[in-house]
Amino acid sequence: MSDIAFEKIYRDEDVDLGVLTGKTVAVIGYGSQGRAQSMNMRESGITVIVGAGDRKRHSSWDKALADGFSVFPIEEAVEKADIVHILLQDPAQPAVYYESIHANLRPGQTLSFAHGFAILYGAIKPPKDVDVILFVPNGPGPVTRQKFKDGSGIWGCVGVDQDVTGKAMDTALAISKAVGSTRVGVALMSFQHETEGDNYEEQVLYGGAIHLMRTMYAIMVENGYPRSFAYAKAIRSIRSIIDDIDAVGIEAYLTSRASRTCEFAVRHSGPRVINEQAMRDIFEETQRGAFAKNWLQEFSLGMPTLHRMRRTWADSDMERTGEIWREKFGK
Numbered sequence: 001m002s003d004i005a006f007e008k009i010y011r012d013e014d015v016d017l018g019v020l021t022g023k024t025v026a027v028i029g030y031g032s033q034g035r036a037q038s039m040n041m042r043e044s045g046i047t048v049i050v051g052a053g054d055r056k057r058h059s060s061w062d063k064a065l066a067d068g069f070s071v072f073p074i075e076e077a078v079e080k081a082d083i084v085h086i087l088l089q090d091p092a093q094p095a096v097y098y099e100s101i102h103a104n105l106r107p108g109q110t111l112s113f114a115h116g117f118a119i120l121y122g123a124i125k126p127p128k129d130v131d132v133i134l135f136v137p138n139g140p141g142p143v144t145r146q147k148f149k150d151g152s153g154i155w156g157c158v159g160v161d162q163d164v165t166g167k168a169m170d171t172a173l174a175i176s177k178a179v180g181s182t183r184v185g186v187a188l189m190s191f192q193h194e195t196e197g198d199n200y201e202e203q204v205l206y207g208g209a210i211h212l213m214r215t216m217y218a219i220m221v222e223n224g225y226p227r228s229f230a231y232a233k234a235i236r237s238i239r240s241i242i243d244d245i246d247a248v249g250i251e252a253y254l255t256s257r258a259s260r261t262c263e264f265a266v267r268h269s270g271p272r273v274i275n276e277q278a279m280r281d282i283f284e285e286t287q288r289g290a291f292a293k294n295w296l297q298e299f300s301l302g303m304p305t306l307h308r309m310r311r312t313w314a315d316s317d318m319e320r321t322g323e324i325w326r327e328k329f330g331k
């Protein structure tokens with residue numbers, strides 16, 4: 001075992017679920033995280049109600065009802081709750097908060113988030129007399145749900161931005177336990193690190209990996225490779241190595257699982273593919289709030305860039321090849 005110092009990681013035995021006894025958690029929003037976290041918490045013995053937008057416009061109302069939850073208009077759910085757990089999509093949060101949540105909060109209640117974005121950038125300014133906490137499972141809702149059902153959980157983090165009761169951290173940890181994350185491990189995180197770390201991961205790791213796949217596919221097809229082969233190389237092959245790397249570590253993968261040619265290729269050419277300066281620039285832009293500003297502006301304009309890019313990419317050579325590929329060779 002390495003002797004590198006590690007921050008405190010909370011596990012089931014460190015956390016008392018009792019702080020939620022007799023309390024009601026109102027989950028606001030019943031999408032990817034809302035459904036998973038509501039169901040996990042309910043199965044952990046927590047009283048969960050759901051707050052949803054107008055039933056005619058928001059399908060999550062009927063989804064939550066079908067899953068057996070009591071569903072209320074958001075204002076009413078906030079009134080009934082001790083903990084208001086906001087699981088709305090991030091850019092929609094400020095408008096819903098000021099329309100339906102803010103005026104209904106009582107002193108001593110807890111306002112809880114699954115991403116620090118709205119608080120860090122000041123789009124939501126909670127009253128000074130409520131606790132403000134964060135619990136983030138590091139994975140999509142359906143995976144959070146499936147892991148819980150399998151007896152495991154998703155690694156997560158918790159944070160506190162405002163502690164008026166003196167129990168804010170205990171509440172955040174208890175929620176993380178109820179959702180199943182302390183089965184694996186939960187770290188303490190500031191709102192700033194959680195938000196910027198997440199936005200940095202999305203830009204660099206997801207953005208970089210997806211554009212690497214696309215560029216590799218394009219170069220191979222341009223040079224006369226069969227599309228099916230280029231597609232398999234650019235996408236499917238990453239799946240065959242990523243679980244292995246996660247399970248044993250990069251060095252063990254390279255030296256005992258990969259071929260010697262592969263090991264040489266990785267060490268020789270890999271660094272040239274990465275534009276480290278661009279990664280540092282993106283980090284700096286994220287810390288300065290430039291990414292958040294661009295994203296909020298894009299959202300407020302109705303997401304024109306996203307709609308335009310979606311149209312171009314949905315109809316691209318690679319996506320059309322992918323459809324055939326999955327049909328022929330499975331998912």
Ligand SMILES: NC(=O)c1ccc[n+]([C@@H]2O[C@H](COP(=O)([O-])OP(=O)(O)OC[C@H]3O[C@@H](n4cnc5c(N)ncnc54)[C@H](OP(=O)(O)O)[C@@H]3O)[C@@H](O)[C@H]2O)c1
Nearest residue numbers: 029030031032033053058059060087088089092114115140
């Ligand atoms: N997904 C992930 O992988 C992940 C991981 C960690 C943390 N998080 C965080 O979890 C939070 C929720 O994200 P999510 O991915 O679960 O979002 P999502 O799947 O997009 O769900 C959003 C929910 O918000 C509701 N909603 C949106 N606009 C609304 C409005 N104007 N009025 C009322 N309800 C509205 C939607 O209801 P309708 O569908 O009925 O309109 C839906 O139930 C975010 O803070 C996100 O950063 C997400």
